[in-house]
Amino acid sequence: MSSRTENWPPADAEPVGPHPDAPAPGTELSEHYAECFGCGHEVELGLHLRSAVADDMSVVSTFTVRKDHQGAPGLAHGGLLACAFDEALGSTVGNLLRTPTVTARLETDFVRPVPVGSTLHIAARLDGRSGRKTYVSAEGRLDADDGPVALRARALFVTVGVDHFTTHGDPDAIEKFRQTAEAEAAAAEQRGWDVNP
Numbered sequence: 001m002s003s004r005t006e007n008w009p010p011a012d013a014e015p016v017g018p019h020p021d022a023p024a025p026g027t028e029l030s031e032h033y034a035e036c037f038g039c040g041h042e043v044e045l046g047l048h049l050r051s052a053v054a055d056d057m058s059v060v061s062t063f064t065v066r067k068d069h070q071g072a073p074g075l076a077h078g079g080l081l082a083c084a085f086d087e088a089l090g091s092t093v094g095n096l097l098r099t100p101t102v103t104a105r106l107e108t109d110f111v112r113p114v115p116v117g118s119t120l121h122i123a124a125r126l127d128g129r130s131g132r133k134t135y136v137s138a139e140g141r142l143d144a145d146d147g148p149v150a151l152r153a154r155a156l157f158v159t160v161g162v163d164h165f166t167t168h169g170d171p172d173a174i175e176k177f178r179q180t181a182e183a184e185a186a187a188a189e190q191r192g193w194d195v196n197p
């Protein structure tokens, strides 16, 4: 018997497409926060996930497994792989829907071992939406976009207000995040002018 959530997405979920201001296909997505364990460049032992929007508006993320990411000798730790999917799925929802969300539920199927040195190619797509709930899923392949499937994951993200972060988070960290986001928005606008003068 499968332990996965059946009826995915649930019957009350409606199809959801990207926000009109979502990044265009081919856009490389920047880290959302320098101190994020999933994507931040300031976290030395972090995953350093990199993501881009694909032609079909899925989001493809890559993550190379390093020695620091081991569970069993020579193999990636499963919890850490789940972390990579959390990041890839969250980036998909955040960037395509342009709304602040948090992971409410994440389920992961580990299909084959992921050796140190291999690169996971994670392709994530929006599956549906119901009110504040967004359903998203992903597949991770070894070493190439068409490599063997190593993991599959599904997640529910719930849209939250800014107060979620101001109430529960650290004010200094939030200020740093805000400054990074503003700098990135300015850089993106500049890049837009360069491309479409």
Ligand SMILES: CCCCCCCCCC(=O)SCCNC(=O)CCNC(=O)[C@H](O)C(C)(C)COP(=O)(O)OP(=O)(O)OC[C@H]1O[C@@H](n2cnc3c(N)ncnc32)[C@H](O)[C@@H]1OP(=O)(O)O
Binding pocket: 032, 038, 086, 087, 088, 090, 091, 092, 094, 095, 101, 102, 103, 104, 105, 131, 132, 133, 156, 158, 160
């Ligand atoms: C560009 C940006 C890139 C960002 C990438 C970031 C990637 C990393 C993302 C994360 O890791 S976020 C950190 C991990 N997650 C959390 O810390 C969330 C902790 N949980 C909460 O804060 C609250 O439980 C939550 C905001 C998710 C929901 O609380 P609320 O009080 O706002 O809502 P509520 O409990 O009424 O739930 C809203 C709906 O979701 C449903 N729900 C909530 N949790 C669920 C669950 N676990 N399973 C199934 N359904 C769930 C709930 O039943 C309900 O459905 P209905 O609207 O139909 O009534």
